[in-house]
Amino acid sequence: MPHVFQQPPLKASRELYEGDNPMATVYVMESSGGMVAGDRNDISIKLLPGSKVRIIQQSALKVYRSHTGETCVQSIDAELEEDARLEWMPEVIIPFADAKFKMETTIRLAKNATLLWGEIIAPGREMRGEVFDFSSLKSMLRIYVEDELIAFDSLHFIPENMKLQDLGMLEDALYVGSIWLVSKKADCLDLRAIQEALNVGDGLRAGVTRLAGNAVHCRFLGVNQWRLQQEMKRVYTELSALI
Template identity: 30%
Template sequence: MRLEADRERTRLKGLEFAGPLRIQRPFYPEGGVCHLYVLHPPGGLVSGDRLAISVHAGAGSQSLLTTPSAGKIYGRDSDGVAQGQSVFLQLADNAGCEWLPQETIVYRDANAVLDTRIELSGDARFIGWDLVCLGRPAAGETFDAGRLSQAIRLWRDGRLLLNERLQLEGGDSLRHSRVGLAGHCVFGTLLASGPGLGDELIMQLREVLPTPDFTVTERLGVLLVRYLGSDMSACRGGLWRAWALIRPAVLARPACIPRIWLT
C-alpha cells in the first residue's frame, strides 16, 4: 500500500493485494491521521501460508496500522513446512507511522517465521511493537515442540540501528534459561525512533511500568520497551501505557486508541 499526504489528511493512494489479505476502508478518528486495519479473514496461518505486507509512507504522511484481532500460527504439517509473515515499512522524510498489530499466538509444533523490516528516511518518526505468546497457556498448551524464527530490523538513512534475531526451538534450553525466556511464554517489544526520546521520557516510562517484567532502554536513537512474563493482558496493558507516553513525545499528538482494540 502507498500512503500520501495532501493539505487536509493522509490518503490511501495505492493498494495492491492477492489472496485473503485486505485493508478495511480508512478511518480518521483524529483529523488527518489515517487509521488502517489489516484484515486476514482466515484468522490464522497453516503450513505453507505466507503473509507479505509492504507499506510506503510518503513524505509528511501520518498513519496508524493495526489488526482487528490476534494472529494465530497453527501447528505445522507432517513435512514441517514453515508459515509466517513479513512486514516491510518504508517511511519517507517527515512521515509518521505506527505499526501496532495485536499479538501473535504461536501454537505448539508450529514452524513460525516472523520478519519485520523498517526503513526510515530523514526526519521520519516511527512507533511499532511486536507481541508474541508461545502456546496457549490458558488451555494448558505449552510450546514444548515447534520452532520460532523472529527478526526485527530498523534502518535510518541506510544505517542499521537495530538488528534483533531470535531462533527458538520448543525443547530448547533457551526457553528456561535466565539469559533466555526464563520459563516465560509471553514477550513483547515496543520500539520508537524520532524526536523527543530524552531522559525525561525514559524516567517516566520506568516509573509507570512495573519491574522486572518491563525494561526500558535507548541506544542510537531507538527506544525499546520490553516485556517478559506469562500474562498477555499485562504485556498489552503495559505497552499501551508506554505508547500513551511515547506518542506525544515522538508524534506530537495524544494517544488515540483504535476503536477496534475495544471490541
C-alpha cells in the same frame, strides 16, 4: 491511500479518521483465521512525505500446526519518507503446538520520519495447556535510518532444544513484548521517568533502553498475557503522545 493492492486472505481497510486527527487508521485483516503450513504473508507499506498512519491488526495472528513440516513466513517491509509517521499497534502472535513460524520485518526511515512499532509473542494457547509446544519461532527485525542499520533484533525459539525456563533465558516468563520508537524527539524523552512509571511486578518485568540514532526500545517479559498487553498499550499510548 492512493495505491492499494491486496490479495486474499490479506485485506487492508480504507483509511479511517477520528475527529480532527490528521492521522489515518488502517486495519489489516486476514480472512483465513490463521496461517497453516507453508503459508506466506507479504505486507509492504510505503508512506509518502508528511503521511501519518496507524496500522492495527484486526486480531491476534494464529499459526496452526505444521502437518507437512513447512514453515509459515510473514514478511513486512515498510518505507517512511521525510516527515512521515507510522504506528503499528502491538498484537499477539500465537504459535499452536507443532507450528513453525518465521517473521522478517524491515523498516527504512528518512532522517526526520517517526516510527512506533510493537510486537507480542505468546508461548501458544496457554489456556489449552499448549505452552512452548510449537516447533520453532523466529522473529527478525531490522530498522534503518538513511540506510544506516540502527537496530537488529533476533528472537529464535526452538523449545525442544532450549531450556527456556533456565536462568538467563525466559525464566518464569511466558510472553515477550517489544516496543520500538524512532524519532528526532527521542533524545528529549526522560527514560528514567518512563522506567520508574512502569507498572511491573506480579509476574511482569520491563526495561527501557536508549539506542543510537534517536531510538528507544522497551522490552517486556510477562507471565500473564492480559497484564503484559495492558501495560504495553499504556506505554505505547504514552510514547505516542510524547512524540
